[in-house]
Amino acid sequence: MHTIIYTGLSIPFNEAEKILPDATYLPPVKRGDILEILEKYDDIDIIGIIDGVFHQTPAVAHKEILKALKHDITVVGGASMGALRACELYPYGMIGVGNIFKDYKNEIIDSDDDVAVALDPDTLKPLSDSWINIKYNLEYATNDSIITHKQKDELLKIAKETYYPKRSFKYVIGKSNITNKDELLEYIKNKNFDIKYEDAKKTIEKIRKIKKY
Known part of the structure; x- marks a missing residue:
């Protein structure tokens, strides 16, 4: 079974792999990425969304995540784009994790701008502070x-x-x-x-x- 996790910005791939080695780690998710992996793999069990693109290209669409959920794929989100989408989609089955997810859910924060940072596209290192x-x-x-x-x-x-x-x-x-x-x-x-x-x-x-x- 394939577990796909979109990150690299909030946590480097090598540190993520120490926690969960048997996952496929991909760069921050953007519009169309989840639809693409649903076409590529027919044995995905979990999709983790941590980091995502906010302004450089269109952000991951809600309908992509809903489609994954309809395929009985567990979708987990936290930390950044994942926390934002989990707050919007937890009523439909997406699992939210962490304090930032709770802050969105409790309306302490309400904007994607609150977690956005500039990033180096080559190294995926943040160039600003959220x-x-x-x-x-x-x-x-x-x-x-x-x-x-x-x-x-x-x-x-x-x-x-x-x-x-x-x-x-x-x-x-x-x-x-x-x-x-x-x-x-x-x-x-x-x-x-x-x-x-x-x-x-x-x-x-x-x-x-x-x-x-």
Whole structure:
């Protein structure tokens, strides 16, 4: 049985393979990709959607995922595009995983822009920071008294108003009026928390558990 997982951006292929070696890992999913693999393979048991293309080409369509579900294929999503589509399609059987999925479901976030990043098409490495990752890190900084709630709100507003390919901790903090910019940057560097990476791992771990049933 074939298990297909679209990622490479939130988590590198080599790290994903350490969690679940017996899967086929493909780059971020785009419009038409799932229809293509449904034509290519007739023994797919699970499709995992972690990363997807948002703006460079059309995003994966809901009807593609629904078609896979109608073929009795388990579809699991989390971390990025997967979390967004899982929030939209969990009533139809798609399985959502992780905190970002919960944030979409609970309407804490509501835009694909919240998880979007610019990427290097050759290496699949992110070239910007996602708004959701900035949000989680600033919440940690607030809880640890590095910044105030008012400063956090200012930074999140700047991040939200910044076009996603330009978003980075350094850019957003540099645009702000806070006085302890270097301290905050150092805190984030040392914290090294990546919510999309953590949710990507959870998504692959969930797929691994399903395969063992």
